Amino acid sequence: MPYFIEVILPxxxxxxxxxxxxxxxxxFLRPGMRVAVPFGKNKLYTGMVKTLxxxxxxxxAAKEIDQILDDTPIVTPYQLQHWQWIAEYYMCTIGEVYKSALPSGLLLESETIISAQQGYSPDTGDLTDDEYLIYEALQNQSALKVQEVTAILNKKTILPILNRLISKNVISLQEAVSEKYKPKKIRYVRLQEEFLKEEQLNELLELLSRAQKQREVVMQYFQLQARDRNKPITHxxxxxxxxxxxxxxxxxxxxNILEEYYIEEDRVSFTGSATAGFALSEKQQEAFLAIKxxxxxxxxxxxxxITSSGKTEVYIKLIEEYISSGKQVLYLLPEIALTTQLVHRLTAYFGNKVAVFHSKYTNNERVEVWQQVLQGSDKAQVVIGARSALFLPFESLGLIVIDEEHEQTFKQQDPAPRYHARDAAIxxxxxxxxxxxxxxxxxxxxSYTNVQSGKYALVEMKERFGKVLPPEIVLIDLKDKYKRKQMTGHFSDTLTEAIAETLVLGKQVILFQNRRGFSPWVECMTCGHVPQCPQCDVSLTYYKYKNQLRCHYCAYHIAMPTHCHQCHSTDISTKGFGTEQIEQELKMLFPAKNSWRMDQDTTRGKHGYEKIIDAFKNREIDILVGTQMLAKGLxxxxxxxxxxxxxxNMLYQPDFRAFERAYQMMVQVAGRAGRKNDRGMVYIQTYNPLHNVIRQVTENDYEGMFREQLYERHNFKYPPYFRMVRIILKHKDYEKLKNGAMWLYNVLAQQLNIPVLGPEEPAISRIRNEYIRTIMVKIPLGAALGTTKRQIQKTLDSMDAIAQYRSIKVTVNADPY
Structure with a gap:
């Protein structure tokens, strides 16, 4: 009787x-176990068993598997179901979900091993110099890896040389899979048991009387043992x-006096703090009971x-209830920057019951968290993470807390699966x-619409913790300030005075500018030429610190030109401003104060966020300039x-969510002020102080903003009244792309009895030398969502069957928030 397994490939x-x-x-096999399987040209991949x-x-003809990689399943049946749902809803393949879900330390790809053929002896002139070097290396060791051959020859293209050696029957190639994850082992030492008796001990010290250094080590061993109360002593x-x-x-x-031994240890562990306990205020207690x-x-x-109402304390008490009943809790955050601050608060309270999972952790650290969650370990009762933590193998999940649920960073943009962590978590x-x-x-x-329709329950906290008043918001009319010549760089006199006053009082200042770099573009004042990226349809951003122009899409960069590339004029001016320019202006305005910026460029390392946040918390930084990562619940x-x-900058974006996002961003940034005792101040510089959204921010009128946006969305067929599917087509040949996009639009418009818009050129219509076209399908709430998506997928499959359009890259983004 033949036996088969269905395998998901990454x-x-x-x-x-x-x-x-x-x-x-x-x-032996079970769904959720990994197997190494051959696929394509003898390449081995880590497959996941789905069914037997x-x-x-x-x-x-079914190939045989190469080897089984697990003793027990490392993925739960719930996860496999969830992957299937993500693949269908977000219109991608289950293989892409699998590759995204598993830490890369658990996804092993095979490595090519090169070994010598038996019985070959080289004749003179038979092998070239490079070939002989490989042959010689194989005489000294049994096998070589591809990287080792690259190092021996100091060349990147070694495949032709290996192919020649195979044809001359000098070498053979095999594929081997090796485990990437290695547990962390700590080396300990202990005294052999026979020397622990007193009479033996005197003999030992007598024995070592001539070896003074060894005697000192043994004496020190006893001192450490006495000090640490017989705890194991590391090497x-x-x-x-x-x-x-x-x-x-x-x-x-x-x-044989000392003995060495190893103990496996977690790479990341936390300790609690005795002073972390707290009691909820009256309003927090009300919210806590209302949530239950x-x-x-x-x-x-x-x-x-509202900001600073003490939501985190309510979350902590709620989490405490769930973990005391033996359930696991997932705490999702939109930014890694936020996890660093929250981890301190939660680990102080819960100690080593907290695990952290996000992309700045190493492969090995992530594999350890995966295993702890799978085993239901005490060390992973509460998991804090960015959106990828959603894919962990929970045993008994009881609660998911999604903080700052409105954040757009919960939506994965590239690569697939383009899922929204909030919706997928529900x-x-x-x-x-x-x-x-x-x-x-x-x-x-x-989310608020779901509350209005009775789908979600609503709990409100309208008062800041400790009855601190919400910050006072002051609007500064930039048009008027420029007219009266009351600007220094990008700072109005009102803002400069307010910063100076705040610093005199010993307080710190946060400044928000949602653009990194020094200037978004540079322009020739003689002919108006703006340097563009040769591969993308964007202008280059100026970085003063590096004195270069950079593209934010493909990382192309050139030195800052001294004269115009078009007319050779030397009159080149920078336009617009980013965080780098603000930081420089601050150093001129407040030279005695320590200014710092926090954006994608300054937080690249694993602990980049932590260092800046800690320095600001410890008051080493007086003024912090930042992009949107500052706006999130810090x-x-x-x-x-x-x-x-x-x-x-935020209001006038080509996006139906621009006003909603601008409102959220401004309210969130404003919420960073005056969180302890004093009422904070917020200064908003704008050319349009009478704008509806700015008025709603000033009055903290969320309901007004919600009603206005809902009316607009209804009129123009946008979410929450319509679901959207954006189809993006890319190709280097402009004509081929144009024809292919038109063909797809015509077929979709004929088959679907719902609005199909496009094909249109997006604002940035070329990235990395590929032209872009987009088609938008709007699916009304009443329409069958699954059926419509299957029809779209069928149309895309038939487009792939047409030879001339097969080379067009198509990506589908469901709910492109």
Whole structure:
């Protein structure tokens, strides 16, 4: 009787593949286990077992698996179901979901191993110099890896040389899979048991009387043991305490006096703090009880609490209840910058029950968290992470907290799966029977609509913690200030005076400018030429610190030109401004104060965010300039003032969410001010102080903004009344792309009885030498969503069958928020 398994491959292929197994393997394997399988030209991939069955494939002969990589499943049945839902809803392949979900430390690709053929002896002139070097290396060792051959020859293209050696029967190639994850082992030392008796100990010290250094190490060992109350002693601690060398300790090991042993240890561990306890205020207690009541009637509750109302403390008490009942909790955050601050607060309270999972952690660290969550370990009762933490293998998930749920960073843009973590988390929670708490000071219009329709429960916190008043908002009319010549750089006199006053009081200042770099573009004042990226349809951004122009899309860069490339004029001026320019102006305006900026360019390393946030918290930085990563729920006690340098940048974006996002961003940034005792100040510089959104921010009128935006969305067929699917087509040949996009639009418009818009050129119509066209499908709420998406997919498959359009790259983005 033949036995087969269905395997998901970590590739963008639209289906699973069938592989043959023997009876013993069939009995051993379970869905969720990894297997190494051959695919394509003898390449081995890490496949995931989806199902087991006894039906041979009809279109091809099933290959046999190479090896089984797990003893027990590392992915739960809930996860496999969830992956399937993400693939169908967000219109991508399950292979792409699998590749995105698993830490790359668990996705092993095979490595090519090169070994010598038996019985070959080279004749003179038979091999070239490069070929002989490889042959010679294989005489000294049994096998070589590709990287080792590259290093021996000091060349990047080695494939032709290897092919020639294969044809001359000198070498053979095999594929091998090796585990990337290695547990962290710490080396410990202990005294052999026989020397622990007193009479033996005196003999030992007598024995070492001539080896003074070894005797000192043994004496130091006893001191450490007495000090640390018989805790195990690490090799490193003994080295440091005795001031001796590794050779001395090795001599003691060789003499069988000391014994070395290894203990596996977690790469990341936390300790609690005895002073982290707190009691909820009256308003927080009310919200806490209201959330619990909401969970009794609704699976999802929205906590609409103004900035600094103390939402985090409510989350902590709620989490405490769930983990004490043996459930796991997932705490999702939109930014890695936020996790660093929150991890301190949660680990102080919960100690080593907290695990952290996001992309700045190493492969090995992420694999460890994965295993802890899968085993239901005490060390992973609360998982804090960015959107990828959603894919962890929870055993008993009880609660998902999604903080700052309105944030656009919860939506994955590239690569596929282009999922929205908030929506996918609600589906995941439903599978586990878990509850979801959405928290925000400025909820997304979709979530608030779900509250209005009775789908979600609503809890409101309208008062700041400690009865601190909301910040006072002052509008500065830039048009008027420029007219009266009351501007210094990009700072009005009002803003400069406010910063000076705040600093005199010993308070800190946050300034918000949602553009990085020095200037968004440079322009020749003689002929108006603006240097463009040769590969993308954008102007180059100027970075003064590096004195270069950079493209934010493809990283192309050139030195800052001294004269215009078009007319050779030397009159070149920078236009617009970014965080780098603001930082420079601050250093001129307040030379005695420490200014710093926080944007994508200054937070590249693993601890980039942490260093800046800690320095600001410890008051080493007086003025912090930042992009939107500053606007997310960071908590600083000493911020007296917040300045928004140009509110209009946010308002006039070609996006139906521009006004909603501008409102959210300004309210969130304003919320960083005056969080402890004093009322904070917020200064907003704008050319349009009478704009509706700016008035709504000043009056903190969320309801007004919500009603106005809902009316607009209804009129123009946008979410929440319509679901959207954006199809992006790319190709280097402009004509081919234009024809292909037109063909696709015509077919979709004929087949779907719903609005199809396009094909249009987006604002940036060329990136990395590829032209872009977009088609937008709007699906009304009443229409069958799944059926419509399947029809779109069918049309895309038939386009792929047309030879002339096959080379057009097509990406589908469902709910492109």
């Amino acid at each position: 590739l963008a292929v639209p289906r699973t593949f069938t592989y043959a197994v023997n009876e013993a393997e069939y009995q 069955h006894q039906n041979p494939p009809l279109l091809y 490193k601690a003994l080295l440091e305490a005795s001031g001796s060398t590794a050779a001395t300790i090795k001599s003691l090991v060789d003499k 009541a909401g969970f009794e009637t609704h699976p999802v509750t929205l906590l609409h609490g 589906v995941l929670a439903h599978a586990y029977g878990a509850k979801v708490l959405l928290g925000s000071a400025t909820p997304s219009i979709e 908590h600083f006690d000493n911020v007296g003032m917040v300045g928004i340098l140009n509110a209009d």
